[in-house]
Amino acid sequence: MVRAVPPQLSPGGVPEGRDLRDIGHAIWHNLSLVIVVTVVCVILAGFATLVVAPRYQSEAMLRISSPEMESGVLGEAAEELGSLSLLGFAQDEIDTDLGVIRSRQIVAAVVDSLSLHLELGQPRVARDSVVDVISAPEDAIRGRYTLRHQTDGSWSAELNPKIGSRQRIEGIEPGVPFEVGGLVLAIADSPDLQPLEHIRFRVQSFRETVEDLQDDLRVRRQSGRSRLIEIRYRSRDRLLAASVVNSVVDEFIHFKMQADRFESRSTVDVLRDQTARYEDDLRAAEERLREFRESAQLIDLKAQAEEQVAQLVxxxxxxxxxxxxxQALANLLADLDAESEGTSSYRQLATFPSFLGTSGIQQILQSLIQLETERATLLIGRTPESRDVRGLTERIEELELQLLSLGSSYFTGLETRIAAMDAMLARFDEELASVPEREVEFVRLARDQELLTEIYTFLQTRLKEAEIQEATEIGDVRVVDSALIAEEAYSPRPLLNLGLAALLGLLIGCTVVIGREVSGSRIRTPSDALEAAAGLPLLGIIPTESGPGSRTGRLKLRWGPELQSGTGTGLVVRNDPGNPLAAAYRGLWASVSLATNEIDPLPRTLAVAGVTGDVGCPSAAANLAFTFAQQGFRTILVDADLHSEAPLRLGSEPSQKGLMHVVEGFVGLSEVLVEVDAGANGTSLSWLPTGTLSPASAQFVSSARLLDFIEKLRKDFDVVVLHAPPVDSPGEGILLSASSDATLLVARADVTDREDVRSAISLLQRQGTRILGLVLTDAPTNGARLSRNGANA
Structure with missing residues (x-):
């Protein structure tokens, strides 16, 4: 017989913890719950969309500018900077206007002009189409008003105030004004009102209405540096929504114009007072200057003083x-005198800046250069002591001494000129110091007169500008877009609401599933199974079926057609050997073989029992038994689970007689035994079905004849695989498992509870059952991964 070595699992059998694939697996398994929650949210959103009254939105756009910023030097500077907001105070000005629009003064004026504290309840139409509000003072009686249509075509008005007694008025004719609760109203004379039985509205506190409008009014700047302001308002009354926005615009423009007019008028008054005062001061200064000039007999003192100062400079x-x-010439002469070579260097005086333009000195310099050249020519053929050479040398020394004499003479001349200039400057200082005091007084008076003239001219210019601005009354607010009556409701938006509800439903459903995944007590992953196994090994991980035979992504674990030949994937090791499920069952056989090798003697009977029902125990027992047969073991699969509602199908239709009939002696074993071909390399699998069940099935499982029959099978077969009843069945599963050499316990992911696994292990161990380990079916594939060759990765 061939003995296979089981593949190595990752440390601990499975990876620790859960990852995103675990959560995806849980969501997929609970997809119906997610769908139900999503559908409920969509239905609720649809109901709310139908019930909630539609709201309409109107909006207007204003452009805020400043005349001072758009004209004059300041405006030009702003254009150079590219944006008024860069100047700082333009930003503050627009922010101030935003606050003014939302101020109580503007909003209260709008509430008063539109009588917004009178709110129509029924019918849900435009208020002005049913009631004409002629007067609605702030002190109108608060309460609920009902207008009822009478049989004679007239109307009655009933007031149910919050404080005070009820009031009732009869005989109100359409189009005729009437007074009730301080309100003056008129019912619209329209044929559309004939079917109406009543009109309901309420009057609330004027102050509360103002506060509500301040909260509902949306005022914002279009962008960070823009001077455009958007004003928005939403209401169930489409006419009223547009009227509110346009009224806010009108009130704001009126407020700005009044403020600008008051500011301009105040500026003109102040400038006129200042101009008149400075005009008198200027006239007095001019008169003082004239009298002083005549008394001192002065001409143009300013021109004289400027000429003297210019000469002095x-x-x-x-x-x-x-x-x-x-100083420069003195330094040069001192350097030349200090040289050790005598007078040969005095020719450097010819390069002094003051001598460069002197023709005489330049002629001497040219003569020196010519004599130097001639002497150098003579020295080629003669000695320095020759008469001609000495003559040239003496002539050169005379010319250099002549340069020294000229430089010394020029230096003496500079000394003389500086002394003369000092004397002249002293005389100028004396003349300036002797300026009469009346001349200084004249300068002071002239200065005062010039200053007053400049101030007076500036005030005259500003006064003319202010008078022009006051006369034109051009405000700094421009209406870019007026509010229009909305044609479609802003809210509710059915498609958006349903879409958001669907997203919310998906989010809630996934959150519930994830919460159950994290906090639930069911086994979700192989790591959960190891934790619940209390030290027992996890021998097999049977993954969720994902092949073409599965529609839901879940493993088909029930008895019946799923295990028939060619219909389904129950006996997957025969029908689809390359399927990952077949690889998992081969890995399970290898792990069981390895575990049984440690037991002496080798167990001949192996019970496969589920912790509870519907955990995939039939598929595990059938595929494990078939794998034993493929490996050459003489194997029999005994279906001893008499509580199953559907019998096992492994091929042809079995006889109605089965295990219970054989044990009771009604038929022989060979008459009901079904042989399933295990392939060329293996032996056939013998299968003993349950047969037709009877009311005595429960007592039959625990009978001594069954135990004797199993003992007989041990002698005839190498391996007896018992599909035992679930451990939680009333005693049968525990007794049958306890009578076997070893037991393999089966649990199912997302179905079996951890506490049930612990209880099953405890019950079996108390009966002395040898438990080989645990098998987890329908497990997420991110635990021990399965490849096509049958190995656990």
């Missing part, structure tokens, strides 16, 4: 230049 500049030149 010129002389001082000239003296400073001579001092600099003298």
């Amino acid at each position: 010129s002389f001082r500049a000239e003296r400073d230049a001579m001092i600099v030149e003298r």
Whole structure:
């Protein structure tokens, strides 16, 4: 016989914890719950959409500008900067206007002009189409008003106030004004009102209405640096929505114009007072200057003073230049005297800046260069002591001494000129110091007169601008778009509401599933199974079926047609050997073989029992038995679960007689035994079905004859695989498992509770049952992954 070694699982058999695939698996298994929650949310949203009254939105757009910012130097500077908001105060000005629009003064004026504290309840139409509000003062009686249509065509009005007694008025004719509760109303004379039986409206507190409108009014700047302001309002009355927005615009423009007119008038008054005062001061200053000029007999003192100052500056500049030149020449002469080579270097005086333009000095310099050239030519063929060479040398020394004499003479001349300039500057200082005090007074008076003239001219200009602005009355608010009557309701939006409800339903459904996944007590993953197994090994992980035979993504675990040949994937190791499910069952056989090798003697009977019903125990027992047969073991599969509602099908239709009839001696074993071909390399699998069940089935499982029959099968077969009843069945499953050499316990993901696994293990261990380990069916495939070759990865 061939012995297979089981594949190695990851440490601990399965990875720790849950990942996104676990959650996806849980959501897929509970997809019906998610769908139900989503459908409920969509239905509720649809009902709310039908019940909620439609609301209409109207909006207007204003452009805020400042005349001072759009004209003059300030406006030009703003254009250079590219945006008024960059100037700082334009931002604050628009923010202030936003606050003004939402202010109580503007909103209260709108409420009063439109009588918004009178709210129509029924019918749900435009208020002005049924009632004409002639007067609705702030102190109108608060309460509920009902207008009832009488049989004679007239109307009656009934007031149910919050405080006070009821009032009732009869005989109200359509189109005729009537008074009730301080209101003056007129019922619209329209044929559309004939079918109406009553009209209901209420009057609330004027202050509460103002506060509600402040909350409902939406005022915002269009963008960060924009000067466009949007005003929005929503109401069940489409006419009223547009009227509110346009009324807010009108009240704001009126407020701005009144404020600008008051500001302009105040500015004109102030400028006129200041101009008159400075005009008197200017006249007095001019008169004082005229009287002083006549008494002092002065001409243009200012021109004289400016000429003297200009001469003084010129002389001082000239003296400073001579001092600099003298110092430079003195330094040059001192350097030349300090040289050790005598007078041979005095020719450097010819390069002094003041001598560069002197023709005499330049001629001497040219003569020196010519003599130097001639002497150099003579020295080629003669010695320095020759008469011609000495003559040229003496001539060169004379010319250099002549340069020194000219430089010394020029230096002496500079000294003399500087002394003369100092004397002249001293005389100028004396002349300036001797300016009469009346001349200083004249300068002061002239200065005061010029200052007053400039101030007076500025005030005259500003006064003319203010008078023009006051006369034109051009405001700084422009209506870009007026509010229009909405044609379609802004809310509710059926498609948007249903879409959001569907998303919300999906979110709620997934949240519920994830909550159950995290906090539930059912086994979700292989790690949960290991935790519940209390130290027992996890021998097999049978994944969720995902092949073409599955519609729901769940493993088909029930008895019946799923295990028939060619119909379904129950006996997957024969019908589809390359399927991952077949690989999982081969891995289960390898793990069971490895576990049984540690038992001496080798167990001949192996019970496969579910923790509870519907955990995939039939598929596990059938595929495990078939795998034993494929490996060459003489194997028999005994269907001992008499509580199953549908008998097992492994091929041809079995006889109505089965296990109970064989044990009772009604038929022989060979008459009911079904042989299932296990392939060329293996032996056939013998299958003993349950047969037709009877009321005595429960007592039959625990009978001694059944135990004797199983003992007989041990002698005839290598392996006896018992499909035992669930452990939670009334005693039968425990007794049958306890009578076997070893038991394989089966649990199902998302179905079996952890506590049920612990209880089943405890019950079997108390009966002395040898439990090989646990098998988890319908498990998520992210635990021990399965490949096509049958190995657990």
